[in-house]
Amino acid sequence: MKDGHAPRRKLLIVGAALLAVLVITPFSGSYVIVLVTHALIFAILAMSLDILLGYTGLPSLGQAAYLGMGGYLTAILATRYQFGLDWTFWVVVALGMLIGAATAAFFGLFAIRATGVYFLMITLALGMCVWGLAYRWNSVTGGDNGIVLPPRPDFGIQLADDLTFFYVVFGFFLASLVMMTILVGSPFGRSLVGIRENELRMRILGYNTWLHKYIAFIIAGAFGGLAGVLWAHAHGLVSPEDVILATSVDAxxxxxxxxxxTLVGGALGAGIVVALREYLSTLVPWWQYVLGGVYVLTILYLPGGLMSIPERVRRWRAQSRGAGVEKSLESASH
Amino acid sequence: MDANFWIIQAFNGVSYGALLFLLASGLSLIFGVMRIVNLAHGSFFLLGGYVALTVIWTTGSWLLAIPVAALVVAVVGLLMERVFLRPLGFDPLRQVLLTVGFAYLFQQAALDIWGGDNLDIVPPAVLKDSTVVGGFYFPRYRMFMIGMAVAIGLMLWLVMEKTRMGAMIRATVDDAEMARGVGIDTSRVSMFIFALGAFLAALGGVIGGAFLGVYPGLDFAILPIAFAVVIIGGMGSLTGAAVGSLIVGLADNFGKALFPEVSYFTLYAPMVLILALKPTGLFGRE
Incomplete structure (x- = not known):
């Protein structure tokens, strides 16, 4: 409040951080490039979930379903019809977002009515439906083995090169971040926050809260589908592992x-979780203790997440600086 | 597909349902009393199997392994509830993530202690044969599973309906705030229920270890199936858990035999429908 430049400063910090990723990554080892690419893809998935969880207050336990839909669509088109391996890659990107949105539109019919714990459970069940099909519907999904993709698309720009693919994924990530930032800042996004804070009041004010939540659900599904298309090409393999419960929970x-x-918070979290899962696991056999520990410690001690640390530090410093003033204010207000 | 197919599949389905009942009754009670979606419940199941193996390796007694494993895991559950879940207060999302964190920690601990191999719990020879009834061969071990589930179910029912603790639990399931209002120590009820849930899941793990095996990943493989049971039956209801277990056990067996390609879909799609139409499940109360 006292600092009118806060949004601009935040924008600068985020911009600088993204620029750093863009500039430093190409000069890192080839393994780091792959790792950052994966993190960026999961960042898109995490941000899509943040629209539901952070802005609308809907904790979905089935976001991996859309990742899976986008991924399997990409893999099936590529292996059966050799579609999406040249410029048609862009068509597949659009189709991936469409199938994510369509799946969410269908799932939303069941899920949106539920609230709280029931929403958790129904999204879990919907995610398991997708997993069940991926795991068992051998003739379409390849069952347990999944589908191995051909080399990445080549449309003048060769995505087979990991660095080139990194730039493209970075572009998708940036575009998603910008689009979602605009979305949550729009009147529609503000009413989502209103629903999160007090749905009943929003309904009394005349908002169709069901429709708002439904549309947010579909948008999140679309970005989940996009992440799926990119993940299929990044990993080169789509399998039921991508749609297991643990993927949704990790998101x-x-x-x-x-x-x-915060949107960018989800991206930051994606970076950390991917680093733990894919990098730390190659270094030490006990990496899962770290992952489990991160879960437990975050929940217990950092309910606002990493993005709340600067705010906490500021408050803590203000408190220790003006402890006397605070105290007198506090006693006055009581 | 003759009568033989139907009878054997039905028997297999019922016995699998019996195992699911052990796992899901605790999960259902935990949800009913504490409103916690416990994603570590599969871990309790798996840990039960592993602890039982250790007991069998050191003492050679399968019979001893059952209560020891169940009690050890019950203590683990009790500590988890007291030290971590209780201070968290009511916040579904944070509770879920906390239980996931524990599931990962348990997974790693199990890997460190018992290794990554697929292990098997070998029951006594008496239970390994089949009994012939009317020309059909019924594996005795599956009969034992059904008997065990019926016995545990009866015991739970007696505790819930006839004891003071049971009345307190039912009151907490119906309306926790009101229960606190009339002087019920819901914190103690929660502690008891969480430990009981862990106990039952571990019991299921020991008994299921003989035909599902004990291996890393079993925890997250069995967990969603337990949720299907709980949701179809209704959260917080013992009768619901029993009926849900039967339905899921049969649906799973016949699904795999009749429509293998969509067998899991046939399991989870009804779960979605019930959640959408009647979120409280078949036997849950409003």
Whole structure:
């Protein structure tokens, strides 16, 4: 409040951080490039979930379903019809977002009515439906083995090169971040926050809260589908592992770890979780203790996520600086 | 597909349902009393199997392994509830993530202690044969599973309906705030229920270890199935858990035999429908 430049400063910090990722990554080892690419893809998934969890207050336990839909669509088109391996890659991107949105539109019919714990459970069940099909519907999904993709698309720009692919994924990430930032700042986004804070009041004010939540659900599904298309090409393999419960739960952790309702927090959380899962696991056999520990410690000690740390530090400093003033104010207000 | 197919599949389905009942009754009670979606429940199941193996390796007694494993895991559950879940207060999302964190920690601990191999719990020879009834071969171990589930179910029912603790639990399921208002120590009820849930899940793990095996990943493989049971039956209801277990056990067996390609879909789609139409499940109360 006292600092009118806060939004601009935040923008500068986020911009600088993204620029650093963009500039430093190409000069890192080839393994780091792959790792950052994966993190960026999961960042898109985490941000899509943040629209639901952070802005609308809907904790979905099935976000991996849309990742899976986008991924399987990409893999099936590529292996069966050789579609999406040249410029048609862009068509597949659009189709991936469309199938994510369509799946969410269908799932939303069941899920949106539920609230709180029931929403958690129904999204869990919906996610398991997708997993069940991926795991068992051998003739379409390849069952347990999944589908191995051909080399990445080539449309003048060769995505097979990991660095080139990194730039493209970075572009998608940036575009998603910008679009979602505009979305949550729009009147529609503000009413989502209103629903999160007090749905009944919003309904009394005349908002169709069901429709608002439904549309947010569909948008989140679309970005989840986009993440799926990119993930299929990044990983080169789509399998039921991508849609297991743990993937959905990890997406939730990314958002909560970074800070719900901040978008970039989800991206930060994605970076950390991917680093733990894919990098630390190659270094030490006990990496899961770290992952589990991060879950437990975040929940216990950092309910606002990493993005809330600067605010906490500021408050703590203000408190220790003006402890006397605070105290007298506090006693006056009581 | 003759009568033989139907009878054997039905028997297999019922016995699998019996195992699911052990796992899901605790999960259902935990949800009913504490409103916690416990994603570590599969871990209790798996840990039960592992602890039982250790007991069998050291003492050679399968019979001893059952209560020891269940009690050890019950203590683990009790500590988890007291030290971590209780201070958290009511916040579904944070509770879920906390239980996931524990599931990962348990997974790693199990890997460190018992290794990554697929292990098997071998029951006594008496239970390994089949009994012939009317020309059909019924594996005795599956009969034992059904008997065990019926016995545990009866015991739970007696505790819930006839004891003071049971009345307190039912009151807490119905309306926790009101229960606190009339002087019920809901914190103690929660502690008891969480430990009981862990106990039952571990019991299921020991008994299921003989035909599902004990291996890393079993925890997250069995967990969603337990949730299907709880949701179809209704959260917080013992009768619901029993009926839900039967339905899911049969649906799983016949689904896999009749429509293998969509068998899991046939399991989770009804779960979605019930949640959408009647979130409280078949036997849950409003």
């Amino acid at each position: 939730l952790l990314m958002v909560v770890l970074g800070g719900p309702g």
